[in-house]
Amino acid sequence: MxxxxxxxxxxxxxxxxxxxxxxxxxxxxxxxxxxxxxxxxxxxTTSLGSFLGGHFWYPISTPAKLGILPLILGSLMVTAGAIAIAVPLGIAAAFYIAEVAPKRLRTVLKSCVEVLAAIPSVVLGFLGITVLVPFLKSVFNLPTGLTAFSGSIMLAFMALPTIITISEDAINAVPREYKEGALALGATHWQTLFRVVIHGALPGIIAAAMLGIGRVFGETMAVMMVTGNAAVIPQSLFEPVRTLTATIAAEMGEAAKGSAHYFALFAVGIVLFVISFAINLTADILLNRGKKK
Amino acid sequence: MNETTGLEHAAPVLEVRGLNLWYGDFQALIDVSASFRPRTITALIGSSGCGKSTLLRCLNRMNDLIDDVRIEGEILYNGKNIRRRDCSLTVLRKSVGMVFQRPNPFPLSVYENIAFGPRVHRMASGTNLDARVEESLRAVNLWDELKDRLRKSALSLSLEQKQRLCIARLVAVEAEVLLMDEPCSTLDPMATMKVEELMHRLKERYTIVIVTHNMQQAARVSEETGFMLLGELVEFGRTTDIFTRPADKRTEDYITGRFG
The missing domain is CATH 1.20.5 (Single alpha-helices involved in coiled-coils or other helix-helix interfaces)
Structure with missing residues (x-):
């Protein structure tokens, strides 16, 4: 039984x-x-070419103009700006934490990075609106502080924990022998790090940057709050932009089910999905290649 | 091997006096005194954990990398105490180079591995650097094998080639002393023989201190031998004397294989 x-x-x-x-x-x-x-x-309702390449996004005019080029460019611009800030900062921080900081400070810094990762994006966006946006407006003397640049800064903060944590792991995974070999040849700590250790850690660091990019590209809330959401093709970092993610978040609630607008938002979702997938895949490939060596 | 080198009375290149070293509470070296003659191969033998590698790593201050190390005593390189604050570690390690147990070429090309030292010490650049790389590879008999693979990753070489490459890195920075920490322990007998032949050639220009597990190797390559046991340097003298007429009972027990 x-x-x-x-x-x-x-x-x-x-x-x-x-x-x-x-x-x-x-x-x-x-x-x-x-x-x-x-x-x-x-x-x-629209051809693939005029959807991806159209310069105007007027989804509720008649006839609706459903060109998402401004949105794609908006996303790319904000992402590029965020990466330009977060990647150098993140890699430098990772090197500091992994190789330079004294033990106690290292523990403190690592937990701070984790706390940074735990801040909800809407809270960061809130800080962005109340502190960063007015600050940028007055410093650069702009008509509005709600710009792509504001979004880039916010997103850089969100990408930093990912980039720091993964780069630091990559640096720690570099065999001790490389370091000892370089030091035993009379290289300074600095020369050892930037001529030898970095070569061992490079695939992991690139993967960290890619994952950071993925995080930034898919982020919605903070970006929507600080970038001004104007669906025009951006001419500079200091103009309002609208990203793919913010468009979906802002408009999905109002689009009538089954309308061209509704379907267009789903198509925006596909574009977002494909780009994010490509970024993550690249990161994965790089990470695995690093491990095999 | 046993011939008189004529250097018996030359001033030692390296000397340690009354050296004590602790890892935390554990005393790894106990009152060690020894001197290493120029252009001579000195072997340090003893069972694992006897402190021979620790002693070796004192000679270019690689022990500095370990936390919680305390050292007492004098370490003299060409008569100057390298434990003084004003001693430059980078200059010291350039002259007193180290070959590790596991060959550790950098994840760079063959050429870049050799060029690394001259570059960081600003010793050569451009065609001078090319010449120095060639000369260093020739010194370790690698040039003919690798001259067409200079741009290939050093990680793709065989273990023995890697180890010789690591020795060539020291040649490239014009080191005076080569500290070798069990350089053949990962190599097969044929590769070991090649490295030993190389050491024999290098001793014409370099002072070599080799730590080895392998008593036959010590007998084969060295002119002087130190036997260490539990942190003490039990006996230090000419290799022939140590292996044929050891003065200390413990040395005799070890070399006759009674323990170790």
């Missing part, structure tokens, strides 16, 4: 674990199918 019931239990547990295991795969596939089904319908 006992044996069959135990076998049944084993069977059930096994199946349950199996379901949990493949759940994420199923969800990804379902989400993608859903996105695709809704998004592709945008091609009924």
């Amino acid at each position: 006992k044996l069959p019931s135990r076998r049944l239990r084993e069977f059930l547990i096994e199946k349950l674990i199996f379901l949990s295991g493949i759940a994420s795969v199923v969800f990804v596939v379902l989400i993608f199918i859903f996105l695709l089904r809704e998004g592709v319908s945008v091609l009924k």
Whole structure:
């Protein structure tokens, strides 16, 4: 009597674990199918070329103009700005934490980085609106502080923890022997770090930067709060822009289900998905290549 | 090997006097005194944990990298105490180079591995640097094997080539002393033989101190030998004497294989 019931239990547990295991795969596939089904319908009202390359995003005018080029450029500009700030800062911080800081300070810094990662993006956005935006407005003498640059700064803060943590792991993973070899040749600490250790850590550092980019590119809330959300093709970092993510967040609630606008927003989602996927894939490939060596 | 080198009375290149070293509470070196003659191979033998590597790492102050190390005593390089504050570590380590147990070429090309030292010490650049790289590789018999692979990653070399490359790095910075920490322990017998032949050639120009587990190796390559046990330098003298007429009972027990 006992044996069959135990076998049944084993069977059930096994199946349950199996379901949990493949759940994420199923969800990804379902989400993608859903996105695709809704998004592709945008091609009924506009061609692929005028959707991706159109200069105007007037989704509720008649006829609706559904060109997302300003949104793509807005996202890219904000991301590029954030990366230009966060990557050098993050890598330098990682080197400091991994190789220079005394032990106690290292522990403190590491927990600070973790706290930084734990701040909700809406809170950062709130700080952005109340502190950063007026500050930039007065310093650069701009008509408005709600610019791509403000978004870049906010996002840089959000990408920093990712970049620091992963770069630091990569630097720590560099074999001790490289360092000893360089020091034993009479190289200074600095020369050892920037001529030898960095070569060992490079794939990991690049992956860290890529994951940081992915984080920045997909971020919505803080960006929406500080970038001004004007869907025009940006001429400089100091103008308002609108990103792909902010567009979906801001307009999805108001778009009538089944309208061209509604489908266009799903298509924006697909574009976002594809770009994010490409970024993460690149990071993965680089990370794995680093591990194999 | 056993011939008189004529250097018996030359001033020692390296000398330690009354050296004590602690890792935390553990005393790893106990009142060690020894001197290392110029252009001579000195072997340090003893069982694991006897302090021979620790002693070696004192000679170019690599122990500085370890936390919680305390050192007492004098370490003299060409008569100057290298433990003084005004002693430049980079200059010291350039002259007193080290070859490690596991070959540790940098993850760079063959050329860049050799060029690293001359570059950081600003000793050569451009065609001078090319010449120095060639000369250093020739000194370790690697030039003919690697001259067409200078741009290849050094990580793709064989273990033995890597170890010789690491020795070539020291040649490139015009080191005076080569400290070798079990340089052959990861190599097979054929590769070991090649490295030993190389050491024999290098001793014409360099002072070599080699730590080895392998008593036969010590007997083969060195003119002088120090036997260490539990942090003490039990006996130090000419290799022939140590291996044929050890003065201390413990040395005799070790070299006859009674323990170790």
